[in-house]
Amino acid sequence: MTVPCRTQNFICVLFFCFLDVENIINISQFLRNMLSKKKLVIDFYTRMMNKMYSIFGDMPFIKQYWPFILTGFLCYLSTRIFYSKYASQDKKKDIINSTYQTPDEIAEISENNSDDTQNDENEECDDDYQPSLPSDLEHIPLNYDRISIDETIDRSNEFYNFMNLRRTVRHFSQEDVPIEVIRNIIRTAGTAPSGAHTEPWTYVVVHNMEIKKQIREIIEAEEEINYKKRMGKQWTTDLKPLKTNWIKEYLTDAPYLILLFKQLFSFKNGVKRMHYYNEISVCLSAGLLMTAVHYAGLVSLTSTPLNCGPALRTLLNRPSNEKLVLLLPVGYPAEKCLVPDLQRKDLSEYTIEML
Incomplete structure (x- = not known):
């Protein structure tokens, strides 16, 4: 039975869409384990080809262009592997380089932010501010006895x-x-x-x-x-x-x-x-x-x-x-x-x- 080319294209799209991240990771781990041993590469390649022919043998489009499809899939897989690797490294660097904050500091930041919000609201609603110290605070003469330069040097x-x-x-x-x-x-x-x-x-x-x-x-x-x-x-x-x-x-x-x-x-x-x-x-x-x-x-x-x-x-x-x-x-x-x-x-x- 021959499957129309549009149907073949649709099947290819579905094939890639249904590969979720977990499956991709599992496949990538399998590939890395396989490729680490030279003898297994040929066995893997042979099984892969036989599997491809058994699945897509009746689909002339896939049978003809399967090297391109496989190459695209492997490129996609490699990109995901490298992205995951470098993303995890960047995340570790961010954790290392980030400034550590104690619970007190975190609580203080959130409290200060809430205080700023309240202050903004108060400024909009009330323009009549009163100082914390008395408005008529008296200023008195400084109680100061000057000493000689020599004594200043000696004391210091x-x-x-x-x-x-x-x-x-x-x-x-x-x-x-x-x-x-x-x-x-x-x-x-x-x-x-x-x-x-x-x-x-x-x-x-x-x-x-x-x-x-x-x-x-x-x-x-x-x-x-x-x-x-x-x-x-x-x-x-x-x-x-x-x-x-x-x-x-x-x-x-x-x-x-x-x-x-x-x-x-x-x-x-x-x-x-x-x-x-x-x-x-x-x-x-x-x-x-x-x-x-x-x-x-x-x-x-x-x-x-x-x-x-x-x-x-x-x-x-x-x-x-x-x-x-x-x-x-x-x-x-x-x-x-x-x-x-x-x-x-x-x-x-x-x-x-x-x-």
Whole structure:
């Protein structure tokens, strides 16, 4: 029986249309396995030809042009194989090169977007804005006593030498510290400047051992995942000389844990108050905190627990507008405490002077 050419063309179209992606992948895998062995190539070719003749033997169009049809099919198959290969490689590169975001950062972005939308709506509806600070805020003379140039030089050099002794410590004594010292340290941190004087920081002081144990459990569980999966080979390799891992004894050894949260916004008299430059303001406050810790004769460690923010915020019963920035154990160093023999950059390496 001879099949009309139009019918033959229609059958060819159907043949390619009904080859879904899964079948194509299976065929491509079969072809790669077959072509990897030279002896099987001839057997495959022979079986393929016999199969083609048995199926299309009564179709003169296909019988005549089957080499072109087969060539087109193989070209299509090869294109799909190479496309799948390079697409997967590009996807891996995008994952590697993409900036990692913690749950806190993702939540903050979505909250900021919603805040922007609300601000736009408010701007359209209400043109009467009131400042967060009193409109009639009084300005007073600066309390300032000028010192001599020589004393200025001496003080600056003395303070540098003092701060140059500050070191990050991971081994703490369990000896207690008077709470008044910690309060004075945080008072000092609270003198930092902030955007529009919003003072967007919350300091949570933890002395209770049970809470410190819960904090340690949360952080060590996440840090193990960070070291094994999230941080990558280069990051963990850079940390090896510092001899750090996901075990954090200092979280329960240090008498105090100070957790610093940034406030994205607050409410005053029922009115939402935006906190401008909250990240920078909180970092400035943290710098003063570390300086005050050192000045008080104590030691600390600046810790940024990756992926622990939401769990710690829940544990400490903090509102959703607060995001964890830093965790600092504070106390005395352990006896025979060792620190890495690090050398700081020379001034010329990080300063550009235009005199």
